Amino acid sequence: AIIYLIIGGVNIMKKYTLYCTPLLIIVAIFLSLNYFSFKYFQSISILLPFLWSLFFIILWYTNYYYLAINNFMIFLILIVSEKINFAIFNSDNLYIYSILIFILTILMISIYQIFAHYNRIKIAIFTNVLLSFFIYIIPLIFILYALNFETTMTKDILYATFQSNTLESYQYVKDFIKTQYLIFALFITLLSIMLLYLQAQKATHKITSSILPFILIIIYFNSSSKQIYNLKTPSFISENINNYYHELKMFREIQEKRKSGEIEFLASKKQQGETYLVIIGESLNKNHMGVYGYKRETTPYLSKSYKNQELLKFDKVYSNHTHTMEVLSLALTQANQYNKKDYYKSLSIIEILNKADIETYWLTNQNMLGGWDNLISVIAKNANHVTSINSSIGYSITAQEYDGVLIPKVEKILSQKSEKNRVIFVHLMGNHSTYWTRYPQDNYKIYKNSDGNQTDDYDNSIVYNDYVVSSMLKSLQELKGANALIYMPDHADDVKDNKGHGSAHFTFEMTQIPMLMWFSKDYKERYPNRYKILSKNIDKLYSNDLFYDTLIGIFDIKTDKYNKKYDLSSNDYQLKKEEALLLHGKFLYTEKEPKD
Numbered sequence: 200a201i202i203y204l205i206i207g208g209v210n211i212m213k214k215y216t217l218y219c220t221p222l223l224i225i226v227a228i229f230l231s232l233n234y235f236s237f238k239y240f241q242s243i244s245i246l247l248p249f250l251w252s253l254f255f256i257i258l259w260y261t262n263y264y265y266l267a268i269n270n271f272m273i274f275l276i277l278i279v280s281e282k283i284n285f286a287i288f289n290s291d292n293l294y295i296y297s298i299l300i301f302i303l304t305i306l307m308i309s310i311y312q313i314f315a316h317y318n319r320i321k322i323a324i325f326t327n328v329l330l331s332f333f334i335y336i337i338p339l340i341f342i343l344y345a346l347n348f349e350t351t352m353t354k355d356i357l358y359a360t361f362q363s364n365t366l367e368s369y370q371y372v373k374d375f376i377k378t379q380y381l382i383f384a385l386f387i388t389l390l391s392i393m394l395l396y397l398q399a400q401k402a403t404h405k406i407t408s409s410i411l412p413f414i415l416i417i418i419y420f421n422s423s424s425k426q427i428y429n430l431k432t433p434s435f436i437s438e439n440i441n442n443y444y445h446e447l448k449m450f451r452e453i454q455e456k457r458k459s460g461e462i463e464f465l466a467s468k469k470q471q472g473e474t475y476l477v478i479i480g481e482s483l484n485k486n487h488m489g490v491y492g493y494k495r496e497t498t499p500y501l502s503k504s505y506k507n508q509e510l511l512k513f514d515k516v517y518s519n520h521t522h523t524m525e526v527l528s529l530a531l532t533q534a535n536q537y538n539k540k541d542y543y544k545s546l547s548i549i550e551i552l553n554k555a556d557i558e559t560y561w562l563t564n565q566n567m568l569g570g571w572d573n574l575i576s577v578i579a580k581n582a583n584h585v586t587s588i589n590s591s592i593g594y595s596i597t598a599q600e601y602d603g604v605l606i607p608k609v610e611k612i613l614s615q616k617s618e619k620n621r622v623i624f625v626h627l628m629g630n631h632s633t634y635w636t637r638y639p640q641d642n643y644k645i646y647k648n649s650d651g652n653q654t655d656d657y658d659n660s661i662v663y664n665d666y667v668v669s670s671m672l673k674s675l676q677e678l679k680g681a682n683a684l685i686y687m688p689d690h691a692d693d694v695k696d697n698k699g700h701g702s703a704h705f706t707f708e709m710t711q712i713p714m715l716m717w718f719s720k721d722y723k724e725r726y727p728n729r730y731k732i733l734s735k736n737i738d739k740l741y742s743n744d745l746f747y748d749t750l751i752g753i754f755d756i757k758t759d760k761y762n763k764k765y766d767l768s769s770n771d772y773q774l775k776k777e778e779a780l781l782l783h784g785k786f787l788y789t790e791k792e793p794k795d
Contacts, residue, residue, distance in 0.1 A: 247290065247293060247294055247297060250297060250301070251297065254267065254301060254304070255267055258304070261403055262401045262402060262403040263304075263308060263398065263401075263403055265394045265395070265397045265398035265401065266304065266307060266308065266311075266394070266395070266398045267304070268394055269331060269391055269394040269395055269398070270300050270303060270304050270307070270331075271300070272335075272387070272390070272391070272394075273300065273303070273331060273334055273335045273391075274296055274297065274300045276335045276338050276339050276342065276387070277296045277299075277300075277334075277335070277338050277432070278292070278293060278296055279338075279342055280338030280339070280341045280342050280432050281296075281338075281430070281431050281432055283341070283342055283345045283346075283351070284341050284342075284345055284351045284352050284431070284432070284435075285351070285431035285432070285435070292430060292431075295430060296430065303330070303334065306330070307327045307330065307331075310323050310326050310327055310330075311323050311327070311398070311399065311403070312403075314326070320399050323399060324395055324396055324399045327395050328391065328392050328395050331391050331395065332388065332391070335387070335391070337432065337436065338432050339384060339387060341432060343376065343380045343383070343384055344356070344703075346380060347376050347377055347380050348701065348703055348704040349704070350703045350704055351703070352435075352703070353702065353703050354439055356701060356702065356703050357435075357436070357439045446541075446542075446543045446574075447543070447573075447574060447577060449543045449544065450542070450543035450574060450577050451577055453543065453544060454547070454550065454577070454581060457546070457550060458550075458581075464546060464554065464758070464759060464760050465554070465757075465758055465759045465760075466551045466552075466554035466555040466756055466757070466758040466760070467554075467555050467556075467756070467757050467758070468555045468556070468557060468620060468754065468755060468756050468757070469755075469757075470620070470681065470725065470755065471618060471619065471620060472617075472618055472619070472620065472680050472681070473620045473621070473680060473681045473682060473722075473754075474613065474617075474620075474621045474622075474623070474675070474678060474680065474682045475620075475621070475622045475623070475682065475683050475684075475685070475753070475754060476609070476623050476625065476671060476672075476675050476682075476683070476684045476685070477622060477623070477624045477625070477684075477685050477750065478625045478627065478668055478671065478684065478685070478686040478687075479527070479624065479625065479626045479627065479687065479688065479689060480627050480629040480630070480664065480668075480686065480687065480688030480689070480712075481523065481565070481626075481627055481628055481629030481630060481631045481688055481689060482629055482630045482631045482632070482688065482689075482690065482691065482692040482699075482700060483629055483630050483661070483664065483688035483691060483692075483712060483713060484630075484657075484691035484692055484693075484694060484708060484711050484712070485691070485711050485712060485713035486691075486708070486711050487654075487657060487658055487661055487694065488501075488661060488713055489501075489502045490502045490505050490510075490512065490713070490715075491512070491514075491713060495646070495658055497658050497661040497662050497665065498661065498662075498665040499662075499665060500665050500666065500668075500669030501665050501668065501669055501715065504669065504672070504717070505715075509717055510715050510716065510717050511715065511716040511717075511718075511733055511734060511737055512713070512714075512715055512737065513713075513714040513715070513716075513736075513737050513741060513767075514737060514738055515738060515739060515740045515741060516687070516712055516713065516714040516741045516742075516743060517710040517711065517712060517740075517741070517742055517743070517779075517781070517788055518688075518689065518690040518691060518709070518710040518711075518712045518742075518743055519535075519536060519742045519743055519744035519780070519781065519782075519783065520690065520702065520744075520781075520782055520783060521690045521700040521701065521702045521705060521709040521710065521782070522690070522700065522701075522702060523575070523689045523690070524573055524574055524575065525702075525783065526689040526690055526743065526744070527574070527575055527578075527689055528542035528574050529542060529744035529747075529783075530689070530743050530744055530745075530746040530747065531547055531548050531549075531575075531578055531746070531747060532545040532546060532547050532548070532578075532747055533545040533546045533547075533747055533748075533760055534744075535742075535744040535745055535747070535748075535765060536742065536744050536780040536783055536784050537765070537778075537780070538762070538765075542574065543574075546760050547578045547581065547747075548578075548747050548750055548751070549561075549578055549579070549581045549582050549624075550581060551751060551756060551758055551760065552622050552754075552756075553581065553582075553583070554758075555620075555754075555756050555758070556619070556620075557619070557620040557621065557622055557754070557756075558583055558584075558617065558619050558620065558621045558622070559581075559582040559583045559584070559621075559622055559624070560582060560583065560584045560585075560586070560612060560621065560622070560623040560624065561579040561582040561584070561585045561586070561624045561626070562586045562588075562605050562608050562609065562623065562624065562625045562626070563579065563586070563587050563588065563625075563626040564588045564600060564602050564604065564605055564626065564627055564628045565626050565627075565628055566587075575626070579624075579626075582624070586608055588600050588604055588605065601637070601638065601639060601663070602627045602628055602629065602637075602663075602664065602667045603639075603663075603666070603667055603670075605625055605627070605667070605671075606667060606670045606671060606674075609623060609625060609671050609674060610674045613674050613675060613677075613678050620754075622754065625671065627664070627667065629660075629664055629688060630657060630660045630661060630664060630688075630692065632653075632692070632699055633656075634653055634656035634657045634659070634660045635656040635659070635660075637660040637663065637664075638659050638660045638662070638663035638664075639663065643659050643660075643662055643663045643666075644659055645658075645659055645662055646658050646659055653694060653697060654694055654695070657692070657694045668686055671684070672684050672717055675717070676717070676719070678719075679721070680719065680721050681719060681721040681722040681724075681725045681726070682718075682719045682721070682722060683716065683717060683718045683719065683722050683753060684715075684716065684717040685714075685715075685716050685750070685753065686713075686714070686715045686716070687712065687713070687714040687715075687743060687746065688712050688713070689712075689743075690709055690710065690712060691708060691709050691710060691711045691712050692708075692709065693706045693708035693709050694708075695708065696708070702782060705782065707788075710781065710788070712743065714741070714743070716733065716753075718730055726755060729752065729753065729755070729768045732767075732768050732769065732770055732772075733753075733767065733768045736767050736768075736772060739767070739772070739773075739774065740774045740775075740776060740779055740788075741767055741774060742774065742779060742780065742781075742788070745765040745766070745767070745774075747765075748761055748762055748763070748765035748766045749765070749766050749767045749768060751766065752766035752767070752768040752769055753768050776788075776789045777789070
């Protein structure tokens with residue numbers, strides 16, 4: 200190692216003796232001090248400025264100063280991201296990020312020199328631009344998120360990113376990130392491209408490979424895998440990606456064991472010939488619904504049905520979380536905020552229905568897959584019949600089909616006579632941003648952006664949503680037998696303050712969801728006590744992570760994987776104000792402000 204260091208230093212000093220000799224001597228001294236870890240001498244904090252000085256001197260006198268500026272900008276982005284999001288700004292982190300930038304620089308110089316040798320300089324520019332972008336884009340996003348929402352990146356937000364498709368991510372940025380931060384991100388990208396382009400036009404001195412051992416010696420003596428792991432941004436991302444994949448893997452494996460009979464459970468149903476329609480909405484705030492007293496009549500059909508006493512309207516329902524996957528991971532499985540079960544170890548409602556010999560359908564206008572697999576697709580794929588309208592597999596940013604495309608799909612299933620019990624799940628795009636893309640502009644642009652924000656488009660999307668849900672309800676009402684419709688969205692959106700539903704900038708508006716139910720005359724006669732209890736409980740506090748047990752109760756399924764105290768159709772149901780949890784137990788629903 201010492202021989203390589205001497206050879207590298209000699210080669211550099213041949214050309215830049217005046218500038219490099221003093222620095223190399225000082226660097227060698229401090230390398231030794233740091234290696235032997237003198238108890239009272241923090242050599243890294245003193246060594247770092249000399250390393251950067253050496254870095255700039257070498258690049259300046261070899262005409263790589265545009266590259267030096269670009270990579271120092273990346274270094275600043277990395278350390279600012281650590282400081283803003285994780286409150287970390289110590290000498291160890293600065294040092295490791297510096298080493299990584301030095302390695303990146305050597306790599307980029309090599310790319311320039313190799314492709315210049317073959318007269319492929321455009322390829323060199325493109326490669327280095329791409330390399331730079333992938334290094335700084337994630338920490339830059341972390342910085343912009345923290346500045347935009349005045350809060351740090353969290354696990355929930357990262358999980359939501361994994362589960363989002365390209366279109367959803369694009370719409371989120373478009374709707375909720377302030378223009379000045381988008382301009383800043385664009386400026387950084389364009390500046391990097393310009394610097395790397397200008398660098399390619401410079402006549403540079405070739406840096407021989409003898410400098411590489413010198414850099415490697417620094418790394419060998421002064422860094423470790425433990426130090427790299429202590430970098431919060433990469434470790435935060437890596438840890439959560441691993442956890443996310445681990446949970447989904449376990450979820451699939453346990454479901455396969457139950458399907459094969461390796462893990463046993465009981466579920467059965469006595470009555471036959473019943474049909475249930477479970478509609479899962481998206482981003483719907485009840486405070487924007489006419490049926491819940493909103494100033495605009497955004498739900499003409501549902502309001503009429505309610506006035507005709509055809510619907511049960513539950514007034515104190517709230518969402519257990521503000522992200523779709525977090526909500527439905529509990530709402531559709533045995534896990535909830537109170538039994539402390541993990542969703543990936545728990546039975547899903549689809550598994551219970553299949554075990555009870557009930558025909559299951561899953562119709563969705565949402566992506567079954569995003570750039571990453573998601574737990575909803577794991578649950579849905581266990582249904583007997585799966586229909587996914589979106590075929591882009593989560594990457595296309597082309598316009599989605601409106602939810603109305605699902606109406607004939609539901610009608611077709613209902614038109615098929617069956618002696619078996621059936622449960623049809625319909626997962627809507629509902630009122631997810633961008634709101635104006637959720638409804639046909641020709642017929643449903645009723646409110647005309649008079650207030651200059653997104654409220655009018657959101658309300659228009661609710662008018663269209665009312666048409667979709669009520670159309671499915673009408674089709675079910677024409678069917679004879681003991682049938683029912685249950686309609687509940689995953690979470691709400693905070694439209695008033697233009698915050699959407701990101702948990703990191705949580706408001707209680709994001710939890711304000713509706714829940715509506717319709718029951719046929721035959722159902723009421725077959726299960727009079729259950730209907731009576733539901734009618735009595737319309738004013739009780741209810742969190743939608745208890746949806747699994749409530750569905751089992753409404754479907755009248757007998758199973759050992761059910762708890763009646765979580766079932767809104769049971770006399771034993773109770774949720775006290777002082778026990779009502781939110782954001783998976785982070786704080787109480789009845790509190791005005793979240794706990795720290």
